[in-house]
Amino acid sequence: MQNYFMYEALMEAKKALELDEVPVGAVIVKEREIIARAHNLRETLNDPTAHAEILAIKKASEVLNSWRLSGCEMYVTLEPCPMCAGAITASRIKRIHIGTFDPTLGACGSVIDIVQNPYLNTMTDVNWIYSEECSDLLKDFFKKKRKTR
Amino acid sequence: MQNYFMYEALMEAKKALELDEVPVGAVIVKEREIIARAHNLRETLNDPTAHAEILAIKKASEVLNSWRLSGCEMYVTLEPCPMCAGAITASRIKRIHIGTFDPTLGACGSVIDIVQNPYLNTMTDVNWIYSEECSDLLKDFFKKKRKTR
Numbered sequence: 001m002q003n004y005f006m007y008e009a010l011m012e013a014k015k016a017l018e019l020d021e022v023p024v025g026a027v028i029v030k031e032r033e034i035i036a037r038a039h040n041l042r043e044t045l046n047d048p049t050a051h052a053e054i055l056a057i058k059k060a061s062e063v064l065n066s067w068r069l070s071g072c073e074m075y076v077t078l079e080p081c082p083m084c085a086g087a088i089t090a091s092r093i094k095r096i097h098i099g100t101f102d103p104t105l106g107a108c109g110s111v112i113d114i115v116q117n118p119y120l121n122t123m124t125d126v127n128w129i130y131s132e133e134c135s136d137l138l139k140d141f142f143k144k145k146r147k148t149r
Numbered sequence: 150m151q152n153y154f155m156y157e158a159l160m161e162a163k164k165a166l167e168l169d170e171v172p173v174g175a176v177i178v179k180e181r182e183i184i185a186r187a188h189n190l191r192e193t194l195n196d197p198t199a200h201a202e203i204l205a206i207k208k209a210s211e212v213l214n215s216w217r218l219s220g221c222e223m224y225v226t227l228e229p230c231p232m233c234a235g236a237i238t239a240s241r242i243k244r245i246h247i248g249t250f251d252p253t254l255g256a257c258g259s260v261i262d263i264v265q266n267p268y269l270n271t272m273t274d275v276n277w278i279y280s281e282e283c284s285d286l287l288k289d290f291f292k293k294k295r296k297t298r
Contacts, residue, residue, distance in 0.1 A: 047207055047216055048236065049207060058196055061197060062196075065195055067194075067196055081239065082231055083231075083236045085231065086232025090232050105269060107235070112268060119261060120231065120254060120261065
């Protein structure tokens with residue numbers, strides 16, 4: 001993994017994997033420093049909103065003592081779902097870097113587009129990284145899940 | 150207000166107003182009983198995810214000890230934004246009752262549709278209540294805000 005911040009997001013995703021959670025991780029960066037990191041904890045916390053992105057946004061807001069994360073960038077291993085894409089625009093994050101696309105629920109262009117939607121007047125830059133490590137982690141997880149069913 | 154549950158959501162919205170928050174309230178109902186209630190606390194908590202719907206969903210998940218809110222219905226005074234509409238579908242809430250539409254950010258049909266989107270394979274029933282009390286509360290709030298600027 002060449003991108004340091006995406007590598008850190010991937011390390012978060014691996015923490016989710018250890019908990020048998022869908023392995024997704026995110027970090028939020030401001031001025032080249034990580035100010036928040038989180039991984040998916042939906043099953044562990046029994047909370048449908050406990051996706052990596054939402055948890056990272058909440059932590060970053062705490063750190064900055066503001067709900068406006070202007071000037072921040074998010075690195076996330078999987079394309080955000082509608083809830084998370086909506087939270088990203090609501091928090092004013094300026095750019096997201098995405099490790100792999102989600103053909104089922106992706107809300108940054110794959111299925112619908114919430115982050116660059118002229119009707120919603122939301123403009124978050126999107127940088128696709130297309131990391132095999134991010135996508136393989138998810139593929140392996142779902143392959144094992146299907147086998148154990 | 151004829152609808153008892155929407156009246157309760159409106160009472161939540163009024164709590165937000167008292168805190169100078171955008172006045173939006175929500176309740177979640179299961180088997181004709183309110184299991185969670187919440188109001189917008191974005192400014193108070195400095196948290197961009199602290200919309201009424203998200204807070205209500207988190208509470209209901211706690212009450213039911215499950216992230217799946219199957220069989221639950223939400224009453225919300227304003228049409229959910231993309232983040233909240235995404236959270237509603239992610240939580241498997243079966244029906245939402247909406248007090249008034251949001252022409253700027255509404256994600257249940259007004260601007261985009263996340264809750265009944267065939268591409269996303271999400272099907273949450275929507276019942277529009279069109280309450281003047283819900284819309285007047287918001288209009289008055291923004292009118293005063295513009296005056297004090």
